[in-house]
Amino acid sequence: MSLWQLYYHIVWATKERQPLIMPHKEPGFYDYMIGKSDALRCIVHAIGGMEDHIHLVVSIPPTMAIAEFVKNIKGSSSYYFNHSLTSTSNKFAWQEGYGVFSLGSKQLDQAVNYVKNQKSHHLQGTTNSHLEKVQI
Structure with missing residues (x-):
């Protein structure tokens, strides 16, 4: 068995950034x-977002490409x-593309907290501009 610690x-x-995720x-x-x-043998550490976007902190095994997971x-x-x-009749769809950022194990807790508190970050204006300005 291989040892891996990969966090994204x-x-x-x-x-079109439609606010569909109520x-x-x-x-x-x-x-x-x-x-x-x-089912894909990936580990979701946190999931959260707003009506028009989503954040995931996830571990993807080295046998799977990030693009394959996202697709x-x-x-x-x-x-x-x-x-x-x-x-x-208003069909749901995702925009093409995505942003991905690699994390070290020391950054994992901070990323998880950020994702779990998306709504309060947006309300308080404390979002991370690098993550939120991803043009996707």
């Missing part, structure tokens, strides 16, 4: 993405949202 902070947005839909949506990550999660979660969480 990944950010991506809804198509608070009452978050728990089921996030649970789905965590379950899908588990899998974005594609399947979009399908799940459209078939399980909405009954409107």
Whole structure:
């Protein structure tokens, strides 16, 4: 068995930054993405976001490319949202692209806290401009 400790902070947005991820839909949506990550043998340390974007702190094994993980999660979660969480004709989609930042083990707790407290960071204006300005 190989030893690995790989941590990433990944950010991506809804198509055209539409505010589609309403608070009452978050728990089921996030649970789905965590379950899908588990099935891919990835570890979600934190998940959170706002109505128009999402942050994940995740460990992805070295046998999987980051792009493969993101493609899998974005594609399947979009399908799940459209078939399980909405009954409107306003279809959910993610924007192309994403931002990814590698973390050291000493940065993990700070990244997890940042992601878990997205709403208060946005309300208080204490967001990390490098993470939030990712043009995706």
